[in-house]
Amino acid sequence: DTEVTQTPKHLVMGMTNKKSLKCEQHMGHRAMYWYKQKAKKPPELMFVYSYEKLSINESVPSRFSPECPNSSLLNLHLHALQPEDSALYLCASSQDQTGASYNEQFFGPGTRLTVL
Amino acid sequence: AQSVTQLGSHVSVSEGALVLLRCNYSSSVPPYLFWYVQYPNQGLQLLLKYTSAATLVKGINGFEAEFKKSETSFHLTKPSAHMSDAAEYFCAVRPTGGKLIFGQGTELSVKP
Numbered sequence: 001d002t003e004v005t006q007t008p009k010h011l012v013m014g015m016t017n018k019k020s021l022k023c024e025q026h027m028g029h030r031a032m033y034w035y036k037q038k039a040k041k042p043p044e045l046m047f048v049y050s051y052e053k054l055s056i057n058e059s060v061p062s063r064f065s066p067e068c069p070n071s072s073l074l075n076l077h078l079h080a081l082q083p084e085d086s087a088l089y090l091c092a093s094s095q096d097q098t099g100a101s102y103n104e105q106f107f108g109p110g111t112r113l114t115v116l
Numbered sequence: 117a118q119s120v121t122q123l124g125s126h127v128s129v130s131e132g133a134l135v136l137l138r139c140n141y142s143s144s145v146p147p148y149l150f151w152y153v154q155y156p157n158q159g160l161q162l163l164l165k166y167t168s169a170a171t172l173v174k175g176i177n178g179f180e181a182e183f184k185k186s187e188t189s190f191h192l193t194k195p196s197a198h199m200s201d202a203a204e205y206f207c208a209v210r211p212t213g214g215k216l217i218f219g220q221g222t223e224l225s226v227k228p
Contacts, residue, residue, distance in 0.1 A: 048215075
């Protein structure tokens with residue numbers, strides 16, 4: 001199984017709502033990533049988890065809160081978002097973060113988030 | 117800092133024509149290089165990767181790329197474009213132990 005799954009596929013939320021994005025992989029990967037992608041732009045790294053510990057936070061606002069409950073799951077909790085946070089949120093995984101850099105990242109299909 | 121430059125934000129070819137998407141990288145050490153494809157409303161899919169084993173890398177869907185150290189390039193080619201190749205293509209470099217650094221992307225259109 002070389003698949004990263006993400007739910008939900010689409011999400012519409014108001015600025016006062018609390019919601020969560022979910023990501024799952026069963027490839028035994030020990031590094032998981034959250035990216036934000038605006039239209040016609042490359043993905044921007046938000047967070048990296050390595051062996052279930054947060055290893056990189058790219059100065060993301062606190063209204064985004066990542067969580068890694070176990071080695072297969074990655075969540076992104078959303079609270080008090082702004083309309084400019086509307087984007088495609090991509091999850092990815094790789095064998096590990098600190099190992100051989102040729103280990104490619106496998107991406108999920110993304111969650112299309114709209115903040116009203 | 118390492119960077120990736122993709123020449124041409126949009127490339128248009130006719131069906132059956134050669135596809136050439138350009139990627140140049142800046143690196144003081146041999147990098148690990150990747151090409152990803154993104155179809156509309158989907159995630160990124162790995163086309164191929166360069167890991168120093170061979171300079172000509174073959175990927176999925178008939179794509180290949182050649183690593184040229186003297187030109188710091190890793191251009192993506194396909195001999196004959198198909199309508200299904202229409203997508204956004206991203207070149208990326210990953211420094212040793214570092215984050216994945218993406219180019220700005222090239223949108224490929226295929227005309228019938």
